[in-house]
Amino acid sequence: AARPVTVTVTGAAGQIAYGLLFRIASGAMLGADTPVRLRLLEIPAAVGSLEGVAMELEDGAFPLLSSIDISDDPWVGFDGANVALLVGARPRTAGMERGDLLAANGPIFTDQGAAINASAAADVKVLVVGNPANTNAFIAMSNAPDVPAERFTALTRLDHNRAIAQLAKKTGVAGTDFRRVAIWGNHSATQYPDISHVTVAGRPAVEVINDQNWVVNDFIPTVQQRGTAIIKARGASSAASAASAAIDHIRDWARGSAAGDWVSMAVPSDGSYGVPEGLISSFPVTCANGEYSIVQGLDVDEFSRGRIDISVAELEGERDAVIDLGFAKRV
Numbered sequence: 538a539a540r541p542v543t544v545t546v547t548g549a550a551g552q553i554a555y556g557l558l559f560r561i562a563s564g565a566m567l568g569a570d571t572p573v574r575l576r577l578l579e580i581p582a583a584v585g586s587l588e589g590v591a592m593e594l595e596d597g598a599f600p601l602l603s604s605i606d607i608s609d610d611p612w613v614g615f616d617g618a619n620v621a622l623l624v625g626a627r628p629r630t631a632g633m634e635r636g637d638l639l640a641a642n643g644p645i646f647t648d649q650g651a652a653i654n655a656s657a658a659a660d661v662k663v664l665v666v667g668n669p670a671n672t673n674a675f676i677a678m679s680n681a682p683d684v685p686a687e688r689f690t691a692l693t694r695l696d697h698n699r700a701i702a703q704l705a706k707k708t709g710v711a712g713t714d715f716r717r718v719a720i721w722g723n724h725s726a727t728q729y730p731d732i733s734h735v736t737v738a739g740r741p742a743v744e745v746i747n748d749q750n751w752v753v754n755d756f757i758p759t760v761q762q763r764g765t766a767i768i769k770a771r772g773a774s775s776a777a778s779a780a781s782a783a784i785d786h787i788r789d790w791a792r793g794s795a796a797g798d799w800v801s802m803a804v805p806s807d808g809s810y811g812v813p814e815g816l817i818s819s820f821p822v823t824c825a826n827g828e829y830s831i832v833q834g835l836d837v838d839e840f841s842r843g844r845i846d847i848s849v850a851e852l853e854g855e856r857d858a859v860i861d862l863g864f865a866k867r868v
């Protein structure tokens with residue numbers, strides 16, 4: 538039998554984790570051939586509730602779930618982690634500005650980065666879901682100098698999946714027929730969902746749709762604002778869809794993305810497409826052999842360039858703010 542993979546999940550008593558843990562245990566993330574050890578991390582006040590979630594996981598009688606450990610100490614929770622899903626974060630509360638949110642999350646991701654550095658497995662793959670996800674990932678990466686920087690990623694797969702859903706709705710074509718969607722930039726309202734390279738059943742999507750007004754004034758803002766629309770409708774932030782996207786992100790990273798297609802991941806820039814090196818920004822990527830590569834050589838037209846630059850400028854502002862707050866060093 539395969540050796541169990543250790544998966545650490547923070548915010549494990551929260552909404553997203555409730556959608557995530559049972560799918561990890563079922564094999565949806567790492568495959569039906571891979572047993573998992575779950576290490577669940579919470580703040581002390583939520584440990585009681587987390588014990589209830591662990592009881593439910595036991596009651597799932599998942600054949601692949603080899604153990605469950607609970608902790609409120611990141612120095613324990615990341616021990617031996619092969620996959621670390623950083624879902625827990627301080628939410629934005631009424632009256633909080635973006636700067637306050639960065640300041641509230643800084644210490645969490647500073648500690649977790651240091652704990653990953655000290656105790657995770659040598660092959661650890663990190664996915665930050667907790668918002669502001671890109672910059673939280675940047676902080677964690679900055680505090681884990683011994684872990685290769687490229688192992689720190691943030692979730693924009695939900696935005697990617699949302700873009701596909703809107704394209705499918707607009708055209709009446711199944712989502713599975715769309716290839717080469719790309720999300721660029723920050724997981725925020727400035728993100729740029731890019732359909733300029735998309736094909737639908739082999740034809741360019743821009744030709745099939747033939748409605749640039751829809752792309753600019755409907756599609757892009759709908760994807761950018763989808764999280765807000767869900768909060769309004771549901772009275773709570775998207776949870777099951779975020780969990781599903783996190784599963785997609787790690788599954789593809791670990792087991793490879795589909796041939797002929799791309800996925801979107803926020804990853805440390807290597808300078809591609811003029812995105813400053815080290816900034817954790819979303820790119821179209823392909824995954825193979827447990828590694829991702831940023832898709833190279835794409836034509837970026839003037840419209841796309843402007844949209845990417847807006848989101849990257851926002852990320853640079855967040856990066857500078859957390860450096861000024863002392864959570865990361867300038868590189």
Ligand code: NAI
Nearest residue numbers: 548550551552553579580583625626666667668692695779
């Ligand atoms: P939630 O509030 O239901 O759960 C968060 C959990 O994290 C809570 O149980 C809390 O106790 C825990 N937590 C807080 N600080 C922690 C720490 N230092 N260590 C361990 N656990 C800690 O929130 P939900 O709905 O599960 O969302 C989690 C995060 O994901 C939020 O920041 C949310 O904004 C973000 N999100 C990101 C998306 C993305 O696409 N990147 C999409 C949707 C949500």
